Amino acid sequence: MSSSKLKKNSAQTPTATRASASIAGKLSAWATTSNDGEDAAGSLPATTETISMKQLVAELAKQRAGLMDDVSHLIQESLKPLETAVGALRDTVGSFQARLVATETIAGENYERLTTAETTIKALQAQNQTLKIGHVDPT
Secondary structure (H helix, E strand, O other), X not given: OOHHHHHHHHHHOOHHHHHHHHHHHHHHHHXXXXXXXXOOXXXXXXXXXXXXXXXXXXXXXXXXXXXXXXXXXXXXXHHHHHHHHHHHHHHHHHHHHHHHHHHHHHHHHHHHHHHHHHHHHHHHHHHHHHHHHHOOOOO
């Protein structure tokens, strides 16, 4: 990439993003430095730029806030299909409940009609028996 393109891209990048990218780059370089690259005192090699604690805390706080926003967004997005499914389930259960109530009502009415019909049949059978006893065969 030519230097004019680099200048153009860096001019379009906001300062905060460049600073955090710079810090992120430093953190990445720091993290990838092996233990073999440390001097006897255990400090980082001189080729790695030092990062102030304030910069590190600011970067980590920024990343934490970003992650919390991302997690919150992911949770909200994952809840939408669940809410839709729960709504559909409520509609289905409501429909089944309405059908069940209608079926119970019809069954109750049918039971009452059957009881009435049985009572009528028994009364007619008793009346028929009475008529047979009182009836004389003319032959």
